[in-house]
Amino acid sequence: MKYPGHERRAGRPLRVSPAYTRLGELGAAFGERSGWERANWFEPNAERGDESLRPRGWAGKLWSPAIGAEHLACRRSAAIFDESSFAKFEVSGEGAAELLERLCGNRVARGIGQVTYTQMLNPRGGIECDFTVTHLAEDRFRIVTGTAFGRHDLAWIAQHAPDDGSVQLADLTSQLACYGIWGPKVGEILQPLTADLSNGAVPYIRAQELALGRVPCLALRVTYVGELGWELYCSADFGLALWDKLWEAGREHGPVAGGYKAIDSLRLEKGYRVWGADITPEQIPFEAGLGFAVKLDKGNFIGRSYLAETEGYSYLLRCLTLSDPHAIALGTEPVRVDGYLAGRVTSGGYGYTVGKSIAYAYLPEELERGTRVEVDIFGERVPGEIAAEPLYDPKGERIRS
Amino acid sequence: MKDRARAVVIGGGVGGCSILYWLARLGWDDVVLVERAELTSGSTFHSAGLVGQLRSSLSLTKMMMESVELYRTLEAEVGLETGWREVGSLRLASSEERMEEIARQAGWAKTFGLPLELVSPQAAKELFPAMSSDGVLGAAFLPTDGYIDPSQLTFALAEGARRRGAEIEQRTRVTGVRTRRGRVEAVETDRGEIETEIVVNAGGMYAREIGALAGVGVPIVPMAHEYLVTKPAGLPLDMPTMRDPSLLVYFRPESGGLIMGGYERHCAPWGLDGIPADFNARVLEEDWPRFEELMENAVVRVPGLAEMEVIRLINGPEAFIRTASSSWDRPTYAGSGWRRASARTGSRAQAGWGSSSPSGSSRGRLRSTSGTWTRADLVAPIEAASTPSRARKRSTRRTTT
Numbered sequence: 001m002k003y004p005g006h007e008r009r010a011g012r013p014l015r016v017s018p019a020y021t022r023l024g025e026l027g028a029a030f031g032e033r034s035g036w037e038r039a040n041w042f043e044p045n046a047e048r049g050d051e052s053l054r055p056r057g058w059a060g061k062l063w064s065p066a067i068g069a070e071h072l073a074c075r076r077s078a079a080i081f082d083e084s085s086f087a088k089f090e091v092s093g094e095g096a097a098e099l100l101e102r103l104c105g106n107r108v109a110r111g112i113g114q115v116t117y118t119q120m121l122n123p124r125g126g127i128e129c130d131f132t133v134t135h136l137a138e139d140r141f142r143i144v145t146g147t148a149f150g151r152h153d154l155a156w157i158a159q160h161a162p163d164d165g166s167v168q169l170a171d172l173t174s175q176l177a178c179y180g181i182w183g184p185k186v187g188e189i190l191q192p193l194t195a196d197l198s199n200g201a202v203p204y205i206r207a208q209e210l211a212l213g214r215v216p217c218l219a220l221r222v223t224y225v226g227e228l229g230w231e232l233y234c235s236a237d238f239g240l241a242l243w244d245k246l247w248e249a250g251r252e253h254g255p256v257a258g259g260y261k262a263i264d265s266l267r268l269e270k271g272y273r274v275w276g277a278d279i280t281p282e283q284i285p286f287e288a289g290l291g292f293a294v295k296l297d298k299g300n301f302i303g304r305s306y307l308a309e310t311e312g313y314s315y316l317l318r319c320l321t322l323s324d325p326h327a328i329a330l331g332t333e334p335v336r337v338d339g340y341l342a343g344r345v346t347s348g349g350y351g352y353t354v355g356k357s358i359a360y361a362y363l364p365e366e367l368e369r370g371t372r373v374e375v376d377i378f379g380e381r382v383p384g385e386i387a388a389e390p391l392y393d394p395k396g397e398r399i400r401s
Numbered sequence: 402m403k404d405r406a407r408a409v410v411i412g413g414g415v416g417g418c419s420i421l422y423w424l425a426r427l428g429w430d431d432v433v434l435v436e437r438a439e440l441t442s443g444s445t446f447h448s449a450g451l452v453g454q455l456r457s458s459l460s461l462t463k464m465m466m467e468s469v470e471l472y473r474t475l476e477a478e479v480g481l482e483t484g485w486r487e488v489g490s491l492r493l494a495s496s497e498e499r500m501e502e503i504a505r506q507a508g509w510a511k512t513f514g515l516p517l518e519l520v521s522p523q524a525a526k527e528l529f530p531a532m533s534s535d536g537v538l539g540a541a542f543l544p545t546d547g548y549i550d551p552s553q554l555t556f557a558l559a560e561g562a563r564r565r566g567a568e569i570e571q572r573t574r575v576t577g578v579r580t581r582r583g584r585v586e587a588v589e590t591d592r593g594e595i596e597t598e599i600v601v602n603a604g605g606m607y608a609r610e611i612g613a614l615a616g617v618g619v620p621i622v623p624m625a626h627e628y629l630v631t632k633p634a635g636l637p638l639d640m641p642t643m644r645d646p647s648l649l650v651y652f653r654p655e656s657g658g659l660i661m662g663g664y665e666r667h668c669a670p671w672g673l674d675g676i677p678a679d680f681n682a683r684v685l686e687e688d689w690p691r692f693e694e695l696m697e698n699a700v701v702r703v704p705g706l707a708e709m710e711v712i713r714l715i716n717g718p719e720a721f722i723r724t725a726s727s728s729w730d731r732p733t734y735a736g737s738g739w740r741r742a743s744a745r746t747g748s749r750a751q752a753g754w755g756s757s758s759p760s761g762s763s764r765g766r767l768r769s770t771s772g773t774w775t776r777a778d779l780v781a782p783i784e785a786a787s788t789p790s791r792a793r794k795r796s797t798r799r800t801t802t
Contacts, residue, residue: 057501058501158583163582163583163584332508332509332512333512334508334512341512344509376511377508379504379505379507379519
């Protein structure tokens with residue numbers, strides 16, 4: 001019997017981060033994604049977790065109290081996540097800006113140092129890619145996307161790139177390490193390492209090249225967890241040194257190493273979407289609640305004419321909270337409203353800060369907040385309601401503080 | 402043979418012919434399919450033909466439901482039989498975990514409007530009288546599943562495509578795929594070149610070699626898959642297909658007898674050093690030691706199998722993909738024979754049968770029980786069974802006693 005989230009053992013380890021041995025020393029429970037070894041959680045953190053929150057049934061099989069401990073550490077002090085497996089590309093050349101503007105729903109050539117969250121759409125407005133684009137230099141952009149989406153996203157860009165030599169595409173996934181460090185104490189942790197980040201000189205959703213100790217880095221002030229902090233990118237050969245530097249700097253502030261299961265719980269509370277589950281080529285950004293990232297007035301881009309002509313939409317991705325904190329939706333479950341089938345869960349999990357079982361589902365657009373729903377989890381109808389989104393820090397004050 | 406086409410499909414199995422049919426049906430009539438030998442001669446002709454619609458992926462499930470819609474009408478459309486029998490399918494649950502699994506699947510099916518009933522062991526036995534309900538706790542019954550003759554289906558799809566203007570070139574071997582700056586320009590064959598901008602690689606177990614012609618890595622591994630065909634034994638023709646995932650086996654009615662196969666724990670990769678160029682309409686030698694685990698399991702579920710005469714153990718290589726993921730412990734199909742590979746290290750696979758199996762004991766027991774399972778039966782030409790019908794007559798020797 002294999003449960004959702006089952007980790008294969010064959011052929012491992014294959015691709016590892018520069019900090020892999022350190023993660024192992026810290027007690028990482030490794031999972032695998034696209035050949036990469038990644039920490040799901042760190043076993044020693046389980047001591048600080050709450051076993052009584054273990055979900056019922058399948059969701060409790062591949063689970064640890066460490067997930068909640070790491071989640072709460074990130075919200076209350078700071079947590080460091082090794083995200084070196086992120087797929088990373090560089091799009092460069094005199095035609096790079098034009099290409100990206102033709103493919104992205106958002107305006108991305110906004111000036112050097114700007115980071116933009118955007119989607120790339122197909123001609124039907126469906127979401128083909130979902131990532132951030134960083135404007136590094138006039139003719140040079142960095143794209144960072146999910147570990148498992150690199151090949152797909154790069155292929156989408158390559159298919160549409162001009163073949164006149166004006167655009168170069170490079171996959172930098174293996175060349176760059178990435179560590180995410182988030183939480184209210186991040187400023188204190190990084191202060192001794194660099195002056196560039198500590199004084200708030202870099203506003204939210206901006207990039208800065210700097211040195212952390214002696215390690216040259218690109219710091220992106222972005223987040224997938226909803227806290228103040230950074231994604232720090234450095235050349236892979238500096239990767240181990242950077243991890244050690246961050247870990248050492250954080251020691252007195254007690255940050256924990258966090259894993260991908262904690263990230264998933266954190267992002268659920270913030271309503272950050274997962275491509276392939278919450279958003280796919282079958283949904284348009286408006287249905288997914290991502291209309292804020294679409295600039296219909298920026299000029300033409302693939303999918304624009306479809307979106308411009310679309311008058312309303314019948315389904316909307318909604319955040320549900322369930323009444324039973326031990327009933328966790330894993331995705332695919334039917335959602336009923338007034339006893340009628342209204343949609344299916346795209347992703348779900350437990351939010352350790354809000355203390356609720358959370359699920360997302362596309363539901364008829366007209367349903368109001370507070371509408372009662374039932375989610376069919378393993379044959380059990382679990383009551384819940386449509387909640388206002390995001391559940392945590394709706395004004396984004398934590399990110400900008 | 403035309404020298405230019407809007408798209409070229411490589412591979413004349415059920416997958417390639419289905420793609421060709423749908424391209425033509427959706428208005429692309431300027432399309433060509435090239436097949437190195439004859440239609441179905443790769444792995445389609447020896448596919449067991451079970452059709453299950455509920456997949457772990459949203460898009461695959463929708464495709465399978467669309468397929469069943471087509472199977473209901475294709476014969477009337479093209480005047481060729483497909484062998485479609487909408488007899489339903491049973492999936493047994495023999496543990497609490499499997500009961501949870503089918504409860505979860507029932508919810509998933511509901512979100513598609515796909516009929517699925519959870520039934521008692523007694524009801525399952527009424528549907529499939531040959532089975533023992535010992536240890537069965539429940540079952541999922543999908544009344545609109547069934548089985549089909551993969552070869553007949555392929556010929557019907559091909560006919561439907563031809564009627565809409567598509568062309569099919571058999572005995573036409575692809576020798577190269579010409580690309581320029583990463584884009585396809587033409588497909589080169591031993592009968593000339595076809596200019597095209599779009600190539601569909603439907604090569605099944607040859608997909609890796611075909612992809613390599615264009616510099617594309619396709620992680621396909623052929624695996625030798627075995628199932629046996631019994632002589633007619635008076636079983637009802639309209640029994641559903643039946644799977645017992647805990648015992649790893651599947652059953653299908655066949656001319657009053659049964660087809661029985663499964664997915665053994667120690668799988669057998671084949672052709673890793675290249676598939677012979679003349680491997681057309683051929684199967685492999687029967688491998689009884691590898692099948693023993695499945696045979697033992699099958700007799701637990703269908704005791705009468707021990708008394709039934711075996712016409713042939715079909716051992717045919719099929720394409721498995723190494724990296725697909727699935728939420729459930731069930732194979733995922735795309736086309737005729739693409740399944741999730743149960744990723745195993747070479748060392749485990751090699752350490753399988755031979756070193757650890759209780760050699761031949763159960764086979765001896767079975768033979769003594771039935772008195773009919775003889776070598777003569779095993780080497781009977783495959784034409785004795787109504788399907789599959791295209792295997793070359795080969796003298797098959799059992800390599801163990």
